[in-house]
Amino acid sequence: EDQVTQSPEALRLQEGESSSLNCSYTVSGLRGLFWYRQDPGKGPEFLFTLYSAGEEKEKERLKATLTKKESFLHITAPKPEDSATYLCAVGSGANSKLTFGKGITLSVRP
Amino acid sequence: NAGVTQTPKFQVLKTGQSMTLQCAQDMNHEYMSWYRQDPGMGLRLIHYSVGAGITDQGEVPNGYNVSRSTTEDFPLRLLSAAPSQTSVYFCASSHRQGTYEQYFGPGTRLTVT
Numbered sequence: 624e625d626q627v628t629q630s631p632e633a634l635r636l637q638e639g640e641s642s643s644l645n646c647s648y649t650v651s652g653l654r655g656l657f658w659y660r661q662d663p664g665k666g667p668e669f670l671f672t673l674y675s676a677g678e679e680k681e682k683e684r685l686k687a688t689l690t691k692k693e694s695f696l697h698i699t700a701p702k703p704e705d706s707a708t709y710l711c712a713v714g715s716g717a718n719s720k721l722t723f724g725k726g727i728t729l730s731v732r733p
Numbered sequence: 734n735a736g737v738t739q740t741p742k743f744q745v746l747k748t749g750q751s752m753t754l755q756c757a758q759d760m761n762h763e764y765m766s767w768y769r770q771d772p773g774m775g776l777r778l779i780h781y782s783v784g785a786g787i788t789d790q791g792e793v794p795n796g797y798n799v800s801r802s803t804t805e806d807f808p809l810r811l812l813s814a815a816p817s818q819t820s821v822y823f824c825a826s827s828h829r830q831g832t833y834e835q836y837f838g839p840g841t842r843l844t845v846t
Binding site: 627654655657659664665666667668669672710712714720721722723724725726 | 737768773774775776777778781791823825833834835836837838839840
């Protein structure tokens with residue numbers, strides 16, 4: 624059974640204070656690891672897909688990295704508008720099945 | 734291009750009532766799915782469809798039915814609502830089976846009393 628664990632559950636940062644969010648996973652036949660952002664009262668919004676260990680993707684202040692057991696979402700000099708819940712998911716099998724972690728709630732104070 | 738749309742946004746049901754949550758996408762995506770999101774838990778897959786006329790069960794299918802008569806629409810039916818079905822429901826779609834970049838709708842918040 625595929626499993627995804629995200630840590631910490633919640634993270635409070637000061638504006639400009641860089642940090643990392645962790646996603647560890649166990650999966651048979653990884654088809655990809657996915658990061659989503661979810662704002663309160665809205666649906667998840669796709670951020671990144673990582674397919675193989677060593678791969679990195681960047682978007683503005685966010686950088687996602689992947690190893691064989693975990694992924695990190697690095698946030699450099701965060702701003703209050705980066706406050707959201709960040710979801711990690713793994714894809715496996717041929718039917719596009721995604722298994723999600725519980726999410727990390729990030730709060731950035733001005 | 735509206736993406737994935739869901740109606741209603743909010744719904745309150747009494748135990749035993751039935752209803753249908755609507756989901757539509759205008760991106761000509763083959764793959765569509767329904768998730769529920771509960772506090773302290775990750776998104777859990779209820780049912781999915783890889784194309785018109787083809788549906789299958791996900792992780793938590795009990796109490797829910799789906800059908801896919803067109804590429805665009807994928808309604809979720811609650812046959813006899815129970816308090817345990819109180820949740821936020823999200824519909825998602827992706828281009829085709831085997832692709833995992835999924836686009837989510839805005840969600841339906843359902844309360845069963």
